[in-house]
Amino acid sequence: MNSRTLISQLKIKTAYGTFPDTVTDITTDSREAGPASVFVALRGHQVDGYSFIPKAIEAGCRFIVTDRYIEIPEDAGLLIVRDPSKVASLFSEYIYDFPHDSQTMIGVTGTNGKTTVATMIHNLSRSLGKNSAYLGTNGFIINEDRYDSINTTPETTKLHKRLKEANDAETEVFTMEVSSHALKLGRTFGIDYDITIFTNLTQDHLDFHNTMDEYGYVKGLLFSQMGQDVRDRKYIVLNNDDEWSERYSGMTPHEVITYGLDGTADFWPSDIEGTLEGFNFTLNTPDGPFKINSPFIGYFNIQNLMCAIISEWLQGYSLGRIAAAVSAMEPVEGRLEVLDPHLPVDIIIDFAHTPDALDKIIDTVEPFVTGRMIFLVGMTGERDMTKAAEMGRISTRADYAIFTPDNPANDNPKMLVEALEQGAVHDNHRSFIDRAEGIQHAIDISEPGDTIVLACKGREPYQIMEDYVKVPHRDDLIALDAAYRKYRSEEYDYDGD
Structure with missing residues (x-):
């Protein structure tokens, strides 16, 4: 990517020094910086990336983005911007060539169930024969290959790099957990989701969000940031049993699909039978009833499974074919x-x-x-x-x-x-x-x-x-x-x- 092209994307900036002609990578970790990298200095809760600029330069990096001036060598470029986090997302998109455009992007948020739902979608996609990627608490997975991941939703440059890796592997769908921390800190800026899913909202993370209202509305950013262009066929999947769903429904112009445990939802179960080996039920849907035999335990896992089923249905698969694929799934590791x-x-x-x-x-x-x-x-x-x-x-x-x-x-x-x-x-x-x-x-x-x-x-x-x-x-x-x-x-x- 041409450095001048990147810098030209910003109206408000101050540039000092000499920038490299091209860059191929971007990072917020000075240990990963190199001659072909952009290093973005972010202010964190425990450390300030500004203090690591000298280490990035020592490693050969010659394109620095920060919000404050610092002395740098004559052969390096310093770009001072108002919001380095947003610039990191913007530059990542251009450097990695908008890697989400060729994939169906699915984001899952909520207090509980994110990992289970996202993993179910990934496994169900694989059962239906699709190349698939998952990113969340259980790591980063491309098809069956697993890699470590530090955060539920990584910092923005790492997230975009994961998207590029999945795109290079020709994945058709990318399912990721979207934490409230990530939404508040802007880690998902620039990600163009096709389907977003809400599981539930209960008390958690009040050390970070202060109040339940703040926590709830931060979660709502996932839906409000899906854009206003209704020509883009996008969908929001909401839990009909959670009162926050009504508020989230009003945050987006895109079509809402609901699931729940009673007949007021678009998708709901009946005739439920269960053991510690799995729950079976009839799934009532807009396309009629379907028998579901699953290896998952508990009513809340029925809700989680409905999210996964709906996500595949929204991608064009018949519910009969999806139901057959569910019966071949394995339980989610570490979840009941x-x-x-x-x-x-x-x-x-x-x-x-x-x-x-x-x-x-x-x-x-x-x-x-x-x-x-x-x-x-x-x-x-x-x-x-x-x-x-x-x-x-x-x-x-x-x-x-x-x-x-x-x-x-x-x-x-x-x-x-x-x-x-x-x-x-x-x-x-x-x-x-x-x-x-x-x-x-x-x-x-x-x-x-x-x-x-x-x-x-x-x-x-x-x-x-x-x-x-x-x-x-x-x-x-x-x-x-x-x-x-x-x-x-x-x-x-x-x-x-």
């Missing part, structure tokens, strides 16, 4: 996932970390519990502490609750578990400041027929500890190791088959 069903206890992991999500897990699992329900929950460090007591209360709906930290970061783990304890409604609980010890305890006290639920982390592969150091940790592997050691003993009739 039953570990080794051959064990004499049911061990379930899930990512739920809000009061509403914890309630829904217990509602879903409770009918299938034959012994005791042992429920482990963690409180995340440096986050909204106002939800901790309510999470503790909900956890003690179970017969036995275990409280642990979850990614404590620089918060005191003891303080985090004490905050959960404040909500307990019975004394049948125990706290651990080490989550792995809490999981081991859950297995130790279990007996055949019990159900153990490990909430908050799913298959997240680390704990964020002091100074934001990521320490390897997997709930599922810790639990299975403990269960195999216990239940493969002579006392229990289990051989691991």
